[in-house]
Amino acid sequence: MEVLLSNRKMAAITENMFFALMAVMLSRLAVVASYYGGDGGWGDAHATYYGGGDASGTNDGACGYGNQISAGYGYITTALSTPLFSGGDTCGACFQVRCWGDGGCLNGNPSILVTATNLCPPGSNGGWCDPPRQHFDLSQPAFSQIAQIPVGHVSIQFRRVSCLRSGDIQYTINGHTFFNLVLISNVGGAGDVASVAIKGSNTGWRTMQRNWGQNWQDESYLNGQSLSFRVTTSDGRTVTTYDVAPANWQFGQRFSGGQF
Structure with missing residues (x-):
C-alpha cells in the first residue's frame, strides 16, 4: 500500500511538472508570436x-x-x-x-x-x-x-x-586609446541591439554604453588585446563570440563573428 501511494504521489508530481513546463513553453511561444507579428498584429x-x-x-x-x-x-x-x-x-x-x-x-x-x-x-x-x-x-x-x-x-x-542576414555580425572598431567606439551591424534575429559587453584577453567582461544609434562605447585600455563581444537583442537572445578581433587590431577596422 505504501508503495502504491508513493507511485501515485510520484505520478501526480510528474503530471504537475509536465503541465507547469507546458505553461512556460506556451507563454514563451506567445511572447515570440506577439513580438514577431505571428499573431497577425498589424x-x-x-x-x-x-x-x-x-x-x-x-x-x-x-x-x-x-x-x-x-x-x-x-x-x-x-x-x-x-x-x-x-x-x-x-x-x-x-x-x-x-x-x-x-x-x-x-x-x-x-x-x-x-x-x-x-x-x-x-x-x-x-x-x-x-x-x-x-x-x-x-x-x-x-x-x-x-x-x-x-x-x-x-x-x-x-x-x-525577424531579420534574416547574410553572414555574421559586423564589429567596426572606431575611437582612440581609452575610448573604444564599436559599431554593431548586420544583426539577425530581432535585429535591434539592446546591450553589448566587451572583453579583452587580459580583462573581464565590461558592459558597453550606447553612444548613438548602434555605436557602443567603452572607456578602457584594450590596445594589444584580442577582443570578444556579447550581443543581446531586444527579444532577450544573446550571442557571445570570442576573439572577434585579434590582438593586433587597429582603429577603423571591421571584424565579423557569430550570428543569431
Whole structure:
C-alpha cells in the first residue's frame, strides 16, 4: 500500500511538472508570436520616401551605419518617426510593411520587408514624422515596390518580423586609446541591439554604453588585446563570440563573428 501511494504521489508530481513546463513553453511561444507579428498584429501608419532611385541619399543616417549597403542592409530600408525610432533603440529592426487602402497602392496591396536604418525627424515630410504619428520614410526603391512613386504618400500597415542576414555580425572598431567606439551591424534575429559587453584577453567582461544609434562605447585600455563581444537583442537572445578581433587590431577596422 505504501508503495502504491508513493507511485501515485510520484505520478501526480510528474503530471504537475509536465503541465507547469507546458505553461512556460506556451507563454514563451506567445511572447515570440506577439513580438514577431505571428499573431497577425498589424499596426496602422503612413509612408513616404526619400533618398533617390539608387538609395544613396539614405546613407549616413541616425543609426550610424554609414554606407548601409556595405553594412549589409541593402537598398530596402526605412527611416522611422520619433515614436518608432525610440532614441535609436529600434535601429536594425525589421518590419513587414504593406500598402493599404489608398489609390496609390500597387495592385494586390503588396508587402515588403524593410530594415530601420535612420530617423525621420519631426518637421519632415509636411509633419508626417511629427510625434505621436507612426511613420515610415522608406527608401525610394522600397516605396516603389508597394506604391506608385508619383503619389508620394500612402497609408500602410506594419508589423515587426525577424531579420534574416547574410553572414555574421559586423564589429567596426572606431575611437582612440581609452575610448573604444564599436559599431554593431548586420544583426539577425530581432535585429535591434539592446546591450553589448566587451572583453579583452587580459580583462573581464565590461558592459558597453550606447553612444548613438548602434555605436557602443567603452572607456578602457584594450590596445594589444584580442577582443570578444556579447550581443543581446531586444527579444532577450544573446550571442557571445570570442576573439572577434585579434590582438593586433587597429582603429577603423571591421571584424565579423557569430550570428543569431
